[in-house]
Amino acid sequence: MSEIFKSGIVALVGKPNVGKSSLINRIIGEKIAIVSDKPQTTRNRIGGIYTTEHGQIVFYDTPGIHKPLHKLGQYILKVATSSLLGVDLLLVMVDPTDGLRESDRLVATHVNGSRVPVFLVINKIDAYSDGKLLHNFSENASRLFENVLERFYISAEKGTGVDSMIEAIFKFLPSGKLLFPEDYITDRSSRFMASEIVREKVLLHTHQEIPHSVGVSVQEFKDEGELLRIRADIVVERNSQKPIILGKGGSMIKLIGSDARRDMEYIFDQKVFLDLFVKVREKWRDKDSMIQEFTNLKDELS
Numbered sequence: 001m002s003e004i005f006k007s008g009i010v011a012l013v014g015k016p017n018v019g020k021s022s023l024i025n026r027i028i029g030e031k032i033a034i035v036s037d038k039p040q041t042t043r044n045r046i047g048g049i050y051t052t053e054h055g056q057i058v059f060y061d062t063p064g065i066h067k068p069l070h071k072l073g074q075y076i077l078k079v080a081t082s083s084l085l086g087v088d089l090l091l092v093m094v095d096p097t098d099g100l101r102e103s104d105r106l107v108a109t110h111v112n113g114s115r116v117p118v119f120l121v122i123n124k125i126d127a128y129s130d131g132k133l134l135h136n137f138s139e140n141a142s143r144l145f146e147n148v149l150e151r152f153y154i155s156a157e158k159g160t161g162v163d164s165m166i167e168a169i170f171k172f173l174p175s176g177k178l179l180f181p182e183d184y185i186t187d188r189s190s191r192f193m194a195s196e197i198v199r200e201k202v203l204l205h206t207h208q209e210i211p212h213s214v215g216v217s218v219q220e221f222k223d224e225g226e227l228l229r230i231r232a233d234i235v236v237e238r239n240s241q242k243p244i245i246l247g248k249g250g251s252m253i254k255l256i257g258s259d260a261r262r263d264m265e266y267i268f269d270q271k272v273f274l275d276l277f278v279k280v281r282e283k284w285r286d287k288d289s290m291i292q293e294f295t296n297l298k299d300e301l302s
């Protein structure tokens with residue numbers, strides 16, 4: 001049977017922490033987007049490319065739509081909302097374990113304004129056992145969003161329901177050509193991935209205000225054949241935050257570094273030498289030039 005090859009762009013949207021990055025990683029089968037239990041982990045629009053004999057889907061993982069508290073937040077919101085434009089389909093993600101909140105209504109305002117068709121994705125069903133409550137939740141959620149064509153119940157973490165959702169996406173997309181070479185899994189550079197891996201380890205090992213205050217800037221990324229040499233700055237906002245990242249006798253930065261190096265060696269399939277430095281840049285999240293330097297946002301906002 002000769003089948004028509006489909007292709008298109010699908011953006012994942014939702015409030016922070018619903019599981020957008022987890023779903024992208026699940027579908028692509030590799031960690032291309034960092035995940036943490038802290039809201040607003042994702043700052044950039046990251047393309048995950050999924051290619052099969054049926055077609056190619058470019059999934060955009062987008063930052064969670066939220067009310068911005070500082071300039072960096074405004075940039076991130078702009079990335080999230082501009083990702084709704086020019087795409088074929090929106091996967092709007094909701095989280096029954098958190099319920100429907102004002103933050104979901106904020107997402108709905110942007111989604112409804114975009115007029116793009118919507119698949120409603122109810123995630124984290126592994127953590128929600130009551131079928132009747134889940135049904136009610138899903139009814140309420142579909143009333144919030146216009147243009148809902150279909151609903152899916154999934155667990156990004158366990159993989160439940162993901163295959164049938166992908167099948168439905170292929171059915172929905174128009175026929176088209178490859179948008180990226182078939183062996184690509186992301187539209188992001190290795191340098192970008194390296195900075196995100198470092199940031200993920202900071203998020204993993206630090207608490208309270210530190211995770212949101214951190215930016216990472218890769219200063220050197222040199223492929224020396226046998227070795228990948230990476231030097232990166234971890235940037236914090238206040239002098240008082242520096243010793244937290246360094247830890248007692250440098251123990252924290254060592255932990256962040258060795259965790260990050262392990263992931264990099266796996267992803268890049270190469271031996272990595274990683275050198276990390278901690279720098280203080282007062283209020284960098286409110287300064288345009290520094291935001292661009294420490295978040296890789298330059299490309300997507302230009």
Ligand SMILES: Nc1nc2c(ncn2[C@@H]2O[C@H](COP(=O)(O)OP(=O)(O)OP(=O)(O)O)[C@@H](O)[C@H]2O)c(=O)[nH]1
Nearest residue numbers: 017018019020021022039040041042064155156157
């Ligand atoms: N139980 C359960 N937890 C999940 C599932 N998917 C994601 N999570 C958890 O939810 C948290 C947030 O996941 P992310 O994938 O970072 O969420 P996100 O929507 O990309 O978050 P932002 O980057 O803040 O917008 C993490 O602690 C995940 O482990 C799921 O299917 N089931």
